[in-house]
Amino acid sequence: xxxxxxxTEAPVVKPGGVKEVRRAFSGRxxxxxxxxxxxxxxxxxxxxxxxxxxxxxxxxxxGWWEFFVHPHLTWxxxxxxxxxxxxxxxxxxxxxxxxxxxxxxPATLISLTIAAMAAYCLAWIRFRGSDTIFFIIFALQVVPLxxxxxxxxxxxxxxxHIGSVPIFxxxxxxxxxxxVQIWISHTMFALPLAVFLLxxxxxxxxxxxxxxxxxDGANHFRIFRTIVLPLITPALASFAIFEFxxxxxxxxxxxxxxxxxxxxxxxxSRLQQMIGQYGANxxxxxxxxxxxxxxxxxxxxxxxxxxxxxxxxxxxxx
Amino acid sequence: MSxxxxxxxxxxxxxxxxxxxxGNVLAVVxxxxxxxxxxxxxxxRATGRFQRPLSIVIFLGPAIVLLAIGLVIPAIRTFYLxxxxxxxxxxxxxxxxxxxxxxxxxxxxxxxxxxxWLIIAPVVATALGLLIAVGVDRMKRQNLVKSLIFMPMAISxxxxxxxxxxxxxxxxxxxxxxxVHALGWKNPPLWLLSHPLNNFLLMVIMIWxxxxxxxxxxxxxIKAxxxxxxxxxxxDGAHGAKLFFSVQIPMIRSTxxxxxxxxxxxxxxxxDIIKAVTGGNFGTNTLSNDMWNQTFVQFNxxxxxxxxxxxLVAVAPLLVYNIVQLRKERATR
Numbered sequence: 207x208x209x210x211x212x213x214t215e216a217p218v219v220k221p222g223g224v225k226e227v228r229r230a231f232s233g234r235x236x237x238x239x240x241x242x243x244x245x246x247x248x249x250x251x252x253x254x255x256x257x258x259x260x261x262x263x264x265x266x267x268x269g270w271w272e273f274f275v276h277p278h279l280t281w282x283x284x285x286x287x288x289x290x291x292x293x294x295x296x297x298x299x300x301x302x303x304x305x306x307x308x309x310x311x312p313a314t315l316i317s318l319t320i321a322a323m324a325a326y327c328l329a330w331i332r333f334r335g336s337d338t339i340f341f342i343i344f345a346l347q348v349v350p351l352x353x354x355x356x357x358x359x360x361x362x363x364x365x366x367h368i369g370s371v372p373i374f375x376x377x378x379x380x381x382x383x384x385x386v387q388i389w390i391s392h393t394m395f396a397l398p399l400a401v402f403l404l405x406x407x408x409x410x411x412x413x414x415x416x417x418x419x420x421x422d423g424a425n426h427f428r429i430f431r432t433i434v435l436p437l438i439t440p441a442l443a444s445f446a447i448f449e450f451x452x453x454x455x456x457x458x459x460x461x462x463x464x465x466x467x468x469x470x471x472x473x474x475s476r477l478q479q480m481i482g483q484y485g486a487n488x489x490x491x492x493x494x495x496x497x498x499x500x501x502x503x504x505x506x507x508x509x510x511x512x513x514x515x516x517x518x519x520x521x522x523x524x
Numbered sequence: 525m526s527x528x529x530x531x532x533x534x535x536x537x538x539x540x541x542x543x544x545x546x547g548n549v550l551a552v553v554x555x556x557x558x559x560x561x562x563x564x565x566x567x568x569r570a571t572g573r574f575q576r577p578l579s580i581v582i583f584l585g586p587a588i589v590l591l592a593i594g595l596v597i598p599a600i601r602t603f604y605l606x607x608x609x610x611x612x613x614x615x616x617x618x619x620x621x622x623x624x625x626x627x628x629x630x631x632x633x634x635x636x637x638x639x640x641w642l643i644i645a646p647v648v649a650t651a652l653g654l655l656i657a658v659g660v661d662r663m664k665r666q667n668l669v670k671s672l673i674f675m676p677m678a679i680s681x682x683x684x685x686x687x688x689x690x691x692x693x694x695x696x697x698x699x700x701x702x703x704v705h706a707l708g709w710k711n712p713p714l715w716l717l718s719h720p721l722n723n724f725l726l727m728v729i730m731i732w733x734x735x736x737x738x739x740x741x742x743x744x745x746i747k748a749x750x751x752x753x754x755x756x757x758x759x760d761g762a763h764g765a766k767l768f769f770s771v772q773i774p775m776i777r778s779t780x781x782x783x784x785x786x787x788x789x790x791x792x793x794x795x796d797i798i799k800a801v802t803g804g805n806f807g808t809n810t811l812s813n814d815m816w817n818q819t820f821v822q823f824n825x826x827x828x829x830x831x832x833x834x835x836l837v838a839v840a841p842l843l844v845y846n847i848v849q850l851r852k853e854r855a856t857r
Contacts, residue, residue, distance in 0.1 A: 236659040243656065244669050247676070247732065250687045253699060257690070269697045304542040308549050315553055319560060320586045327583035331576065341847055343587070348843045349595045350793050352815045353832040356825065357598035394594025397587055426579040427564040455680030457796040462820070474682045478800055481686065488690060488697060495686040499679045506678035510671065514740050 258283055258493040265489040283493040297468065299476060299497055305464075306454055306472040306501075309385060313392035314449045318442060320393065321400035322408075326430050328401070329409040330416060340405065346398040354394070355462045362387045362463075384470035387463040392453050400445055407441035408434060444512040451502050451513075473498045599836065605829035612825055621830035631814075637723055638811045641794065642838075645730045646787040650780065652731065653738025657746055658768065660739075670743070674736035681733070685800030688729045692716050719807035726808055729797050734787045745779035746772060778849060785842040792839055811835050 256270045259279045264272070289298040328340045365376035379387045411434065419429045435442075457474045464470040466479055477498050484491040506513060563582060570578050606621055608614045625631050656673060660666045676684060692715040695701045701712045716722050749772065757771045773780070798804050798813040809817075811831050819828030 237663055240656055240659045240663065240669060243652070244672050247735075248672050250691050250699070250732075251675070251679070254687045254690055257697075265697065267696065269695075269699065269702050271699075271702075301542065304545055308545050311549055312553050312556070316556060319556075320590065323583045324587035327580055331580055331583065333576075333580060339584070339588075341851075343591065344850070345843055345847060346591060346595045347789065348836060348839045349599050350812065350815070350832055350835045350839075352793075352795070352812060352819070353602040353829070353836070354594055354598040356819060356828075357601050358594060361593060390590070391594065394590045397591055398595075401587060425568050425575060426583070427568040430583070431564065451678055455683075457680070457682050457799065458816075474680050474796075477680075477682050477686065478796075481689070481800060488693070491686060492690065495683050499683040502678045502680070503675070506675070507671070510674075514674075514744075 254492045254495055257488055258496045260489055262487070262489050266486075283489045284497070287490055287493045287497060299473065299494060301468050302471055302473045302476040303497065303501075305385070305468075305470060306474070309388050309392075309460070309464075309472050310450055310453045313389045313396075313453045314446055316389060317393040317396040317400055317449060318446055321397055321445075322404050322435070322438070322442065323430070324397070324401045325404035325408045326426075326434055329405055330429075330434075331426055340401075343398050344402045347402075351395055351458055354391075355458075358387075358391060358394075359462065362390075384464055388459060388470070391459050391463060392456070395459070396449055396452070400449070403445055404438065404441060407438045411437055440512065440515065443509075444515045447505060447509050447513045450505060454502050602829045602832050605825050606833045607826075609826050610824040614826065617826065621826045622834075624827065625830050625834060630809075633807060634809045634811060634814050637807075637809060638792070638838075640723060641727060641730070641791050641810055642788060644724070645727045645734070645791045646784050648727075649731045649734035649787050650738045650742075650784050652735045653740075653783070654742050654780070656735070656739045657743035658772070660743070661746070670739065673739055676733045677736045679733070681729075681794075681796030682800045684729050684733055685797050688725075688732070689716070689801050692725055716802055716808075717806050722802065722806055722808050726797060726801060729801070730791060730794060734790065738783045738787065741783050742776065742779060745776040749775045781849070782846065785846055788842055789839050792835055 253270045256273050257265055259281075260270065260273060261278055261280050261282070264276065264278055268276075287299050289300070291297045324343075328336050328343075361374070362377060362379040363381070365372055366374040415433060416429065419433055424432075454472075455474060456472075457478060460472045460475045461478070464472060464475060466475065471479075477494055480491060480494050484494070567578050567582050605612075607616060607618060609617050626635070656669075660669050663669065679687070690697070691699045693701070694714055695705060695712070698715075700715060704712045715725055753771065753775065754767070757767055762771055793812050794810060795812045795816060798808060798810055799816070802808045804810070804813045804817060811834060815828050815831040815835065818824045818831060822828075
């Protein structure tokens with residue numbers, strides 16, 4: 207009896223002091239390490255931010271950290287980048303920002319709608335093979351987007367035909383409506399992940415609720431509109447943010463279907479183009495970069511919580 | 525004066541242009557939703573045995589059609605093209621393109637780079653994410669730390685490319701050069717031109733972006749471990765590192781693997797970073813960037829498609845593994 211008490215007490219009480227010290231110490235080293243990592247993670251972005259406000263002469267002759275010694279700040283770089291262009295670049299960046307919005311808003315809403323419908327069907331209008339379809343859709347994430355670019359380009363412009371029998375008309379979208387191609391492509395590429403994540407939410411809705419609605423005579427369209435959509439709004443919001451950032455930050459699809467022109471090029475492709483043209487004019491390039499990342503950053507910081515929730519869906523059991 | 529005036533005119537026309545563009549977009553979105561609603565109402569009137577199949581077609585049809593056109597058919601076609609010559613409609617060449625991909629010295633460099641990327645970037649990002657997720661738990665201001673680490677997720681790869689290109693720039697404004705200079709290395713090299721170091725410098729960018737993702741997901745998984753499990757382990761004498769390795773890690777194993785595979789898939793498709801920072805020059809090319817070059821710069825569809833197929837085959841096992849896990853979870857649910 208006494209022996210057991212001694213055994214259980216011994217490790218807790220006696221070396222407690224030593225352990226406390228060690229734990230506090232390891233806690234502190236861990237904290238210091240994490241603070242260092244956080245600084246390391248933030249400094250590059252901060253440097254670009256500072257550089258974008260420094261005069262050209264300063265940027266050419268000193269590192270951005272000299273700003274703390276010689277704090278000269280100017281709006282000139284932003285004025286040049288937004289309205290003028292300069293240094294071999296014609297025109298400001300504003301039309302490209304607008305293009306980004308024009309691309310991002312419909313691409314996000316359309317893919318979200320179609321994915322939510324598919325997710326509802328796979329979860330609640332089950333039929334033979336619906337599980338298989340669900341897994342095939344999930345597995346399509348594996349297809350590298352690069353594979354789809356050439357076939358899609360041909361499809362948008364020349365339509366589809368088997369032999370010489372046309373099954374889809376030639377729309378010549380590339381020539382007339384390049385942005386429509388970008389919307390459709392982003393919708394296609396977003397679907398595998400969107401259907402998968404939304405399915406996780408839709409499938410968890412209470413069965414009783416659905417059955418009660420069926421008994422009341424509601425059809426699937428009504429249930430989807432009046433019961434499912436309101437209940438999965440948080441999931442929709444989080445995926446919308448996800449998709450917004452994804453489309454806004456995309457370069458590959460934009461470069462392929464939008465080309466380099468003021469009509470349809472979003473800000474990412476413009477930025478990629480500017481890297482070549484601005485060359486060593488870092489004050490302009492950094493200002494351009496900051497203009498391009500400020501909208502996703504605002505969206506991200508304002509709606510961070512929902513974004514995180516969207517990321518977590520499906521990846522953590524619970 | 526004239527400069528100001530002309531920039532004023534430009535601005536005015538830009539704004540009216542932009543306004544009409546955004547107006548058009550809102551109209552497009554409104555029309556899209558109106559069409560969906562009309563279809564819903566029309567189809568909702570169907571009764572009897574048509575109702576169910578009709579619902580399935582309307583709910584699932586658009587997704588299936590888009591996926592077939594956008595992903596399934598192109599994947600099949602790419603495989604077909606990879607067995608053919610450079611031009612579209614060229615004749616059958618068998619596995620010639622594959623032989624080229626695995627024997628050409630330039631391509632071997634590309635494959636080696638891709639392999640290095642695939643191993644190093646996901647493992648380091650996941651490990652750092654785990655470290656931060658565990659360590660940040662007891663800290664004050666943990667939300668600030670998490671937000672800052674997570675922030676790069678919101679920045680485009682191109683933006684990240686510019687941010688890091690600036691870090692790697694030569695003196696006086698390159699941060700890395702200035703730091704090693706201050707530490708006594710008088711003539712630091714041009715980082716992005718130094719092969720093979722430049723590959724690792726590019727990976728740093730990917731790690732910088734993906735660590736936040738790993739941290740958020742893993743931190744949630746750690747928080748989801750029931751308290752009584754941790755308590756029981758404590759009572760049994762597990763503390764610190766032992767608690768971490770023998771209790772917490774096994775409990776979040778499946779999440780760890782999901783994170784690792786997700787980052788791996790993203791890494792394998794990485795294109796923007798390389799395009800923006802080195803353009804694939806100086807020995808930094810990877811499969812996905814070279815695939816783009818072969819197809820859209822060299823216009824060699826056969827070779828481009830071959831590289832795409834190699835990417836697909838490389839990702840496939842990761843995804844199969846994930847699906848097997850998913851099926852197990854669904855079976856127990």
